[in-house]
Amino acid sequence: MEKRKLGNSSLEVSALGLGCMGMSWSYGPPKDKQEMIALLHAAIERGITFFDTAEVYGPYTNEELLGEALSPFQRKIVIATKFGFKPEKEGEMRWSLLDSRPEHIKQVAEGSLKRLKIDAIDLFYLHRVDPNVPIEDVAGAVKDLIEEGKVKHFGLSEAGVKTIRRAHAVQPVTALQSEYSLWWRKPEEEVLPTLEELGIGFVPFSPLGKGFLTGKINANTEFDSTDFRNSVPRFNMENRQANQALVDLLRSFAKQKKATPAQIALAWLLAKKPWIVPIPGTTKLDRLEENIGAVDVKLTADDLRAIENASSKIKIEGNRYPDALEQMTGR
Numbered sequence: 001m002e003k004r005k006l007g008n009s010s011l012e013v014s015a016l017g018l019g020c021m022g023m024s025w026s027y028g029p030p031k032d033k034q035e036m037i038a039l040l041h042a043a044i045e046r047g048i049t050f051f052d053t054a055e056v057y058g059p060y061t062n063e064e065l066l067g068e069a070l071s072p073f074q075r076k077i078v079i080a081t082k083f084g085f086k087p088e089k090e091g092e093m094r095w096s097l098l099d100s101r102p103e104h105i106k107q108v109a110e111g112s113l114k115r116l117k118i119d120a121i122d123l124f125y126l127h128r129v130d131p132n133v134p135i136e137d138v139a140g141a142v143k144d145l146i147e148e149g150k151v152k153h154f155g156l157s158e159a160g161v162k163t164i165r166r167a168h169a170v171q172p173v174t175a176l177q178s179e180y181s182l183w184w185r186k187p188e189e190e191v192l193p194t195l196e197e198l199g200i201g202f203v204p205f206s207p208l209g210k211g212f213l214t215g216k217i218n219a220n221t222e223f224d225s226t227d228f229r230n231s232v233p234r235f236n237m238e239n240r241q242a243n244q245a246l247v248d249l250l251r252s253f254a255k256q257k258k259a260t261p262a263q264i265a266l267a268w269l270l271a272k273k274p275w276i277v278p279i280p281g282t283t284k285l286d287r288l289e290e291n292i293g294a295v296d297v298k299l300t301a302d303d304l305r306a307i308e309n310a311s312s313k314i315k316i317e318g319n320r321y322p323d324a325l326e327q328m329t330g331r
Contacts, residue, residue: 001047001295006201007275009174011123011153013078015270015295017050018043018288019205019281024062027211028224031283033065040069042285044077046292052177052205052279053116054082054127055108063115071117079116080177080203082157083108084127098328100130102141109145121145125155125177126167129331135163139170146171155203158329161194173200177279178329180204181213182265182307183234183246183316196273207269207278208262212240214287215247215261234318242317249310259297262287264307266294271304 002015021027023036040051051070053062063081070077086099112121124145126138145151153174156167167173176195180187181204195202208214210229219241229235234243250261257264262280269278280291299307319326 001292003049004201004274004277006123006153006175006203006277007195008199009153009172009201011078011174011201013050013277014048015277016048016266016292017052017080017203017277017279018048019052019279020062020066021052021054021057022281023283024065025057026228027281027283028227030058030061033068036065036283037069039283039285039288040066043288044070044073046289048292049077050080050277050279051077052080052203052281054085054125055112056082056085056087056127059087060111060115063112067115067117074118078122079118080123080125080155080175081112081116081121082125082127082155083112084130084157098128098130098132100126100133100138102137102144105138105141106145109150113150120149121151123153123155123175124151125157125175126159127157128328129156129159129163131331135159135167136170139167143171158331160330161190163331164191164194164198164200168198168200173198175201175203177203177205179206179320180269180276181207181209182250182268182311183209183213183243184320192273195275201275201277202273204269204276204278207280208265208291210235212243213247213250213261213265215251218244231322232318232320233322234316234320236318239318242315245314246311246316249307249314253303253307257297257299257303259293260290262290263294263297264299266291267297267299268304268307270295271299 004015024030084100086097142154154171155175157177254264
């Protein structure tokens with residue numbers, strides 16, 4: 001698989017990464033550990049070198065899974081993890097509970113290093129901006145960890161442009177991770193130009209619209225009771241029905257390119273900028289292989305214009321997050 005550098009940094013990763021959250025948390029019950037270890041190994045065999053996790057996924061169990069599965073390959077791969085949410089106790093968390101105090105960041109780093117079985121965290125993201133802690137203090141804490149050799153690169157997630165600039169002035173930001181796809185294009189307004197100016201890489205999560213852009217979800221799909229999409233306004237039945245128009249559009253482009261809707265959605269992101277690295281998540285080998293196939297789907301400038309012109313005429317219905325989480329983005 002082709003490699004990409006995240007912005008102006010030295011951090012080189014596979015053009016497509018793997019989001020690992022759903023293996024342990026959020027999209028229904030945790031998956032079988034041995035099956036997920038086999039899937040992670042299959043990803044490495046197919047050229048993926050960039051794996052995304054977080055302390056809070058589980059909590060803790062997703063990092064532990066990656067530690068067990070990936071520790072033999074750590075010289076060949078890049079693991080990104082995140083800090084900033086504070087689990088209340090084992091197995092529980094509240095989205096509203098943030099803690100980005102420098103002393104807590106350093107505690108999280110120590111825990112993540114042990115769970116991931118690594119000597120240094122390749123990319124350490126602030127999961128969500130904490131309004132109670134100056135971003136300069138956060139960046140300073142990560143700078144200390146980098147100087148101690150415990151972290152290699154600093155990242156932010158769902159941060160606004162003012163926060164990005166303030167953080168970058170203290171400790172260079174290697175990558176921003178935020179939602180970006182054909183059904184959430186807001187980053188194009190301010191975030192992408194800022195990242196390009198500052199030489200920061202971009203890691204889109206939910207590049208397939210939390211599964212919707214694969215074409216495998218429709219108005220009649222029923223999610224497991226533990227699937228967080230049950231609480232996402234964009235996924236209520238009426239909105240899924242209305243938003244089907246975007247999937248139909250992707251299908252029409254996919255037919256022209258002899259690809260799938262998911263591959264077109266990912267190829268569009270890959271064609272936007274050479275420093276964009278999407279991290280679609282999956283728990284299935286066939287879906288992993290389908291996603292990897294997107295790297296070989298080449299879209300021309302004319303293709304991009306046609307996709308964007310057509311998709312911009314489709315109004316996407318429903319917020320992408322419940323209110324409590326929506327308020328945490330773009331700070």
